[in-house]
Amino acid sequence: MDANIVKLGVIGLGNIAQQHINNILQGEVENIQLTAVCSRQQPENELAGVQHFSSYQQLIDSGLVNAVLIATPTMSHYEIAQYALEKDIHVLLEKPIGLSAYEGEKLVASTQPGTQFALMLNQRTDANYVKIKQIVDSGVLGAITRTHWTMTNWFRPEIYFQASDWRATWKGEGGGALVNQCIHNIDIFQWICGVPVAINGFCEFGKYHDIEVEDEVTAYFRYANKATGVFVASTGEAPGVNRFDVIGDKGSLHFDSGKLIQKLNKQSTQTFSRNTTDMFGMPEVATTDVTVNDKVNQHAIILNNFVRAILFGEPLMTPAHAGLASLDIANGILMSSWTNQQVSLPLDRQAYQQQLERKIASSKLRIKSNIQATVDMSKSYR
Known part of the structure; x- marks a missing residue:
């Protein structure tokens, strides 16, 4: 891999993941290349030069990435982040760090020296x-x-x-x-x-x-x-x-x-x-x-810092342990x-x-509604 480029895989293709992808494609993030994405279903619009995986393990093990941005449902944050950290892959995780601070503490403890582990505390x-x-x-x-x-x-x-x-x-x-x-x-x-x-x-x-x-x-x-x-x-x-x-x-x-x-x-x-x-x-x-x-473009600032931490050793603005408190x-x-x-x-x-x-x-996941929801992510930030 080019030593001056972070090759990023995005795991999860929901609303917030699309915003991160758009920031990358629109040049809001420097020294980064989107090389792979992962979702359970094949996306309708494929990105040129970006490989799709249906398994996060396959993406992480593909050799196409040296960093991942995890934007999946909270219940999978711990499992995916742990697998990536064990493979010495740099991780930027959407909030929260897990279902609980207990999960987050275990993730932070598993981070290996030299691996950057950040949390999207963009505010x-x-x-x-x-x-x-x-x-x-x-x-x-x-x-x-x-x-x-x-x-x-x-x-x-x-x-x-x-x-x-x-x-x-x-x-x-x-x-x-x-x-x-x-x-x-x-x-x-x-x-x-x-x-x-x-x-x-x-x-x-x-x-x-x-x-x-x-x-x-x-x-x-x-x-x-x-x-x-x-x-x-x-x-x-x-x-x-x-x-x-x-x-x-x-x-x-x-x-x-x-x-x-x-x-x-x-x-x-x-x-x-x-x-x-x-x-x-x-x-x-x-x-x-x-x-x-x-x-300011809050998400792009955090992602740029994550990239510079990997490439140039810049201190993380939002290291994962900062999300425990x-x-x-x-x-x-x-x-x-x-x-x-x-x-x-x-x-x-x-x-x-x-x-x-x-x-x-005693909890169960619900059956998703088949109603077509209108989504404007700009309205979600308050």
Whole structure:
């Protein structure tokens, strides 16, 4: 193989895989050649010079690829990624890393030296989330005291679930809103605000849809510094809300409807509180619109980084192990809801896995609807 080209195989040819393929074919990714694809059925439109396989093992063993992008249903992520990693094939895996953090931990542990293993945590490239992280990391807000993200803008109509046999089942996906849509938000939440030490989760299962998994969630977080957090999610609410608040002792950030507002106090809240003689006083505050309007091709950025990591040793922006924390939180919310008890982090991943396996044992894949669904992937990103 050309040492300056990554020869990529794409496993799975669903909606998100097609977007990755289009990025490659349209020249959005450098130093890469699409050499093989894999799906259970032969695609209607074959790509010139790209070989089709019906078995992921055959694709990985073909000698045509030195890297794979896995974009299959969640239930197969562990099996396919493990096989590729065992063969020293570089892996870029669609989220989540597995049905559980337990599966993800085993995958990360099986990665051999020199093999690049990345996860498609593409929202870490969103310009406003990057800005929020920079501001929080700078310390200008002071110690974080409270966080709150209401993300109910993931509305999905019934056809979204009925068009597949695996979505929104314990067996096929290991959960619903938390591990599918909101795993991105939870990843950004912990990337910026850190991992809580305790979770109280309250989930509604099949409240809005004919599904067995969660489609509405409220979770309460406690952090090591006594900060608190709330995460609210839904796939059944329209119109939805996407509002993210980070409150610190010296100021706050508020991201809502695409606008990012920074508020900085002239004095820290605690300093003002302990020194003022004004019974109804408030610190003076300066409010600034710090919205970043740059639009980026998030998926292409992650794929380009993956390629450069393979060819030139560039550090991965989203190494696979980075996906474990968000899955721990999602798993912890579910476990707390199932047991009606507070769950401590670090998560007991094996205990959660045992609970999940009991759910899987009574779960079945659905019969796919024969209704022709309209698909516009641009509407799926919120």
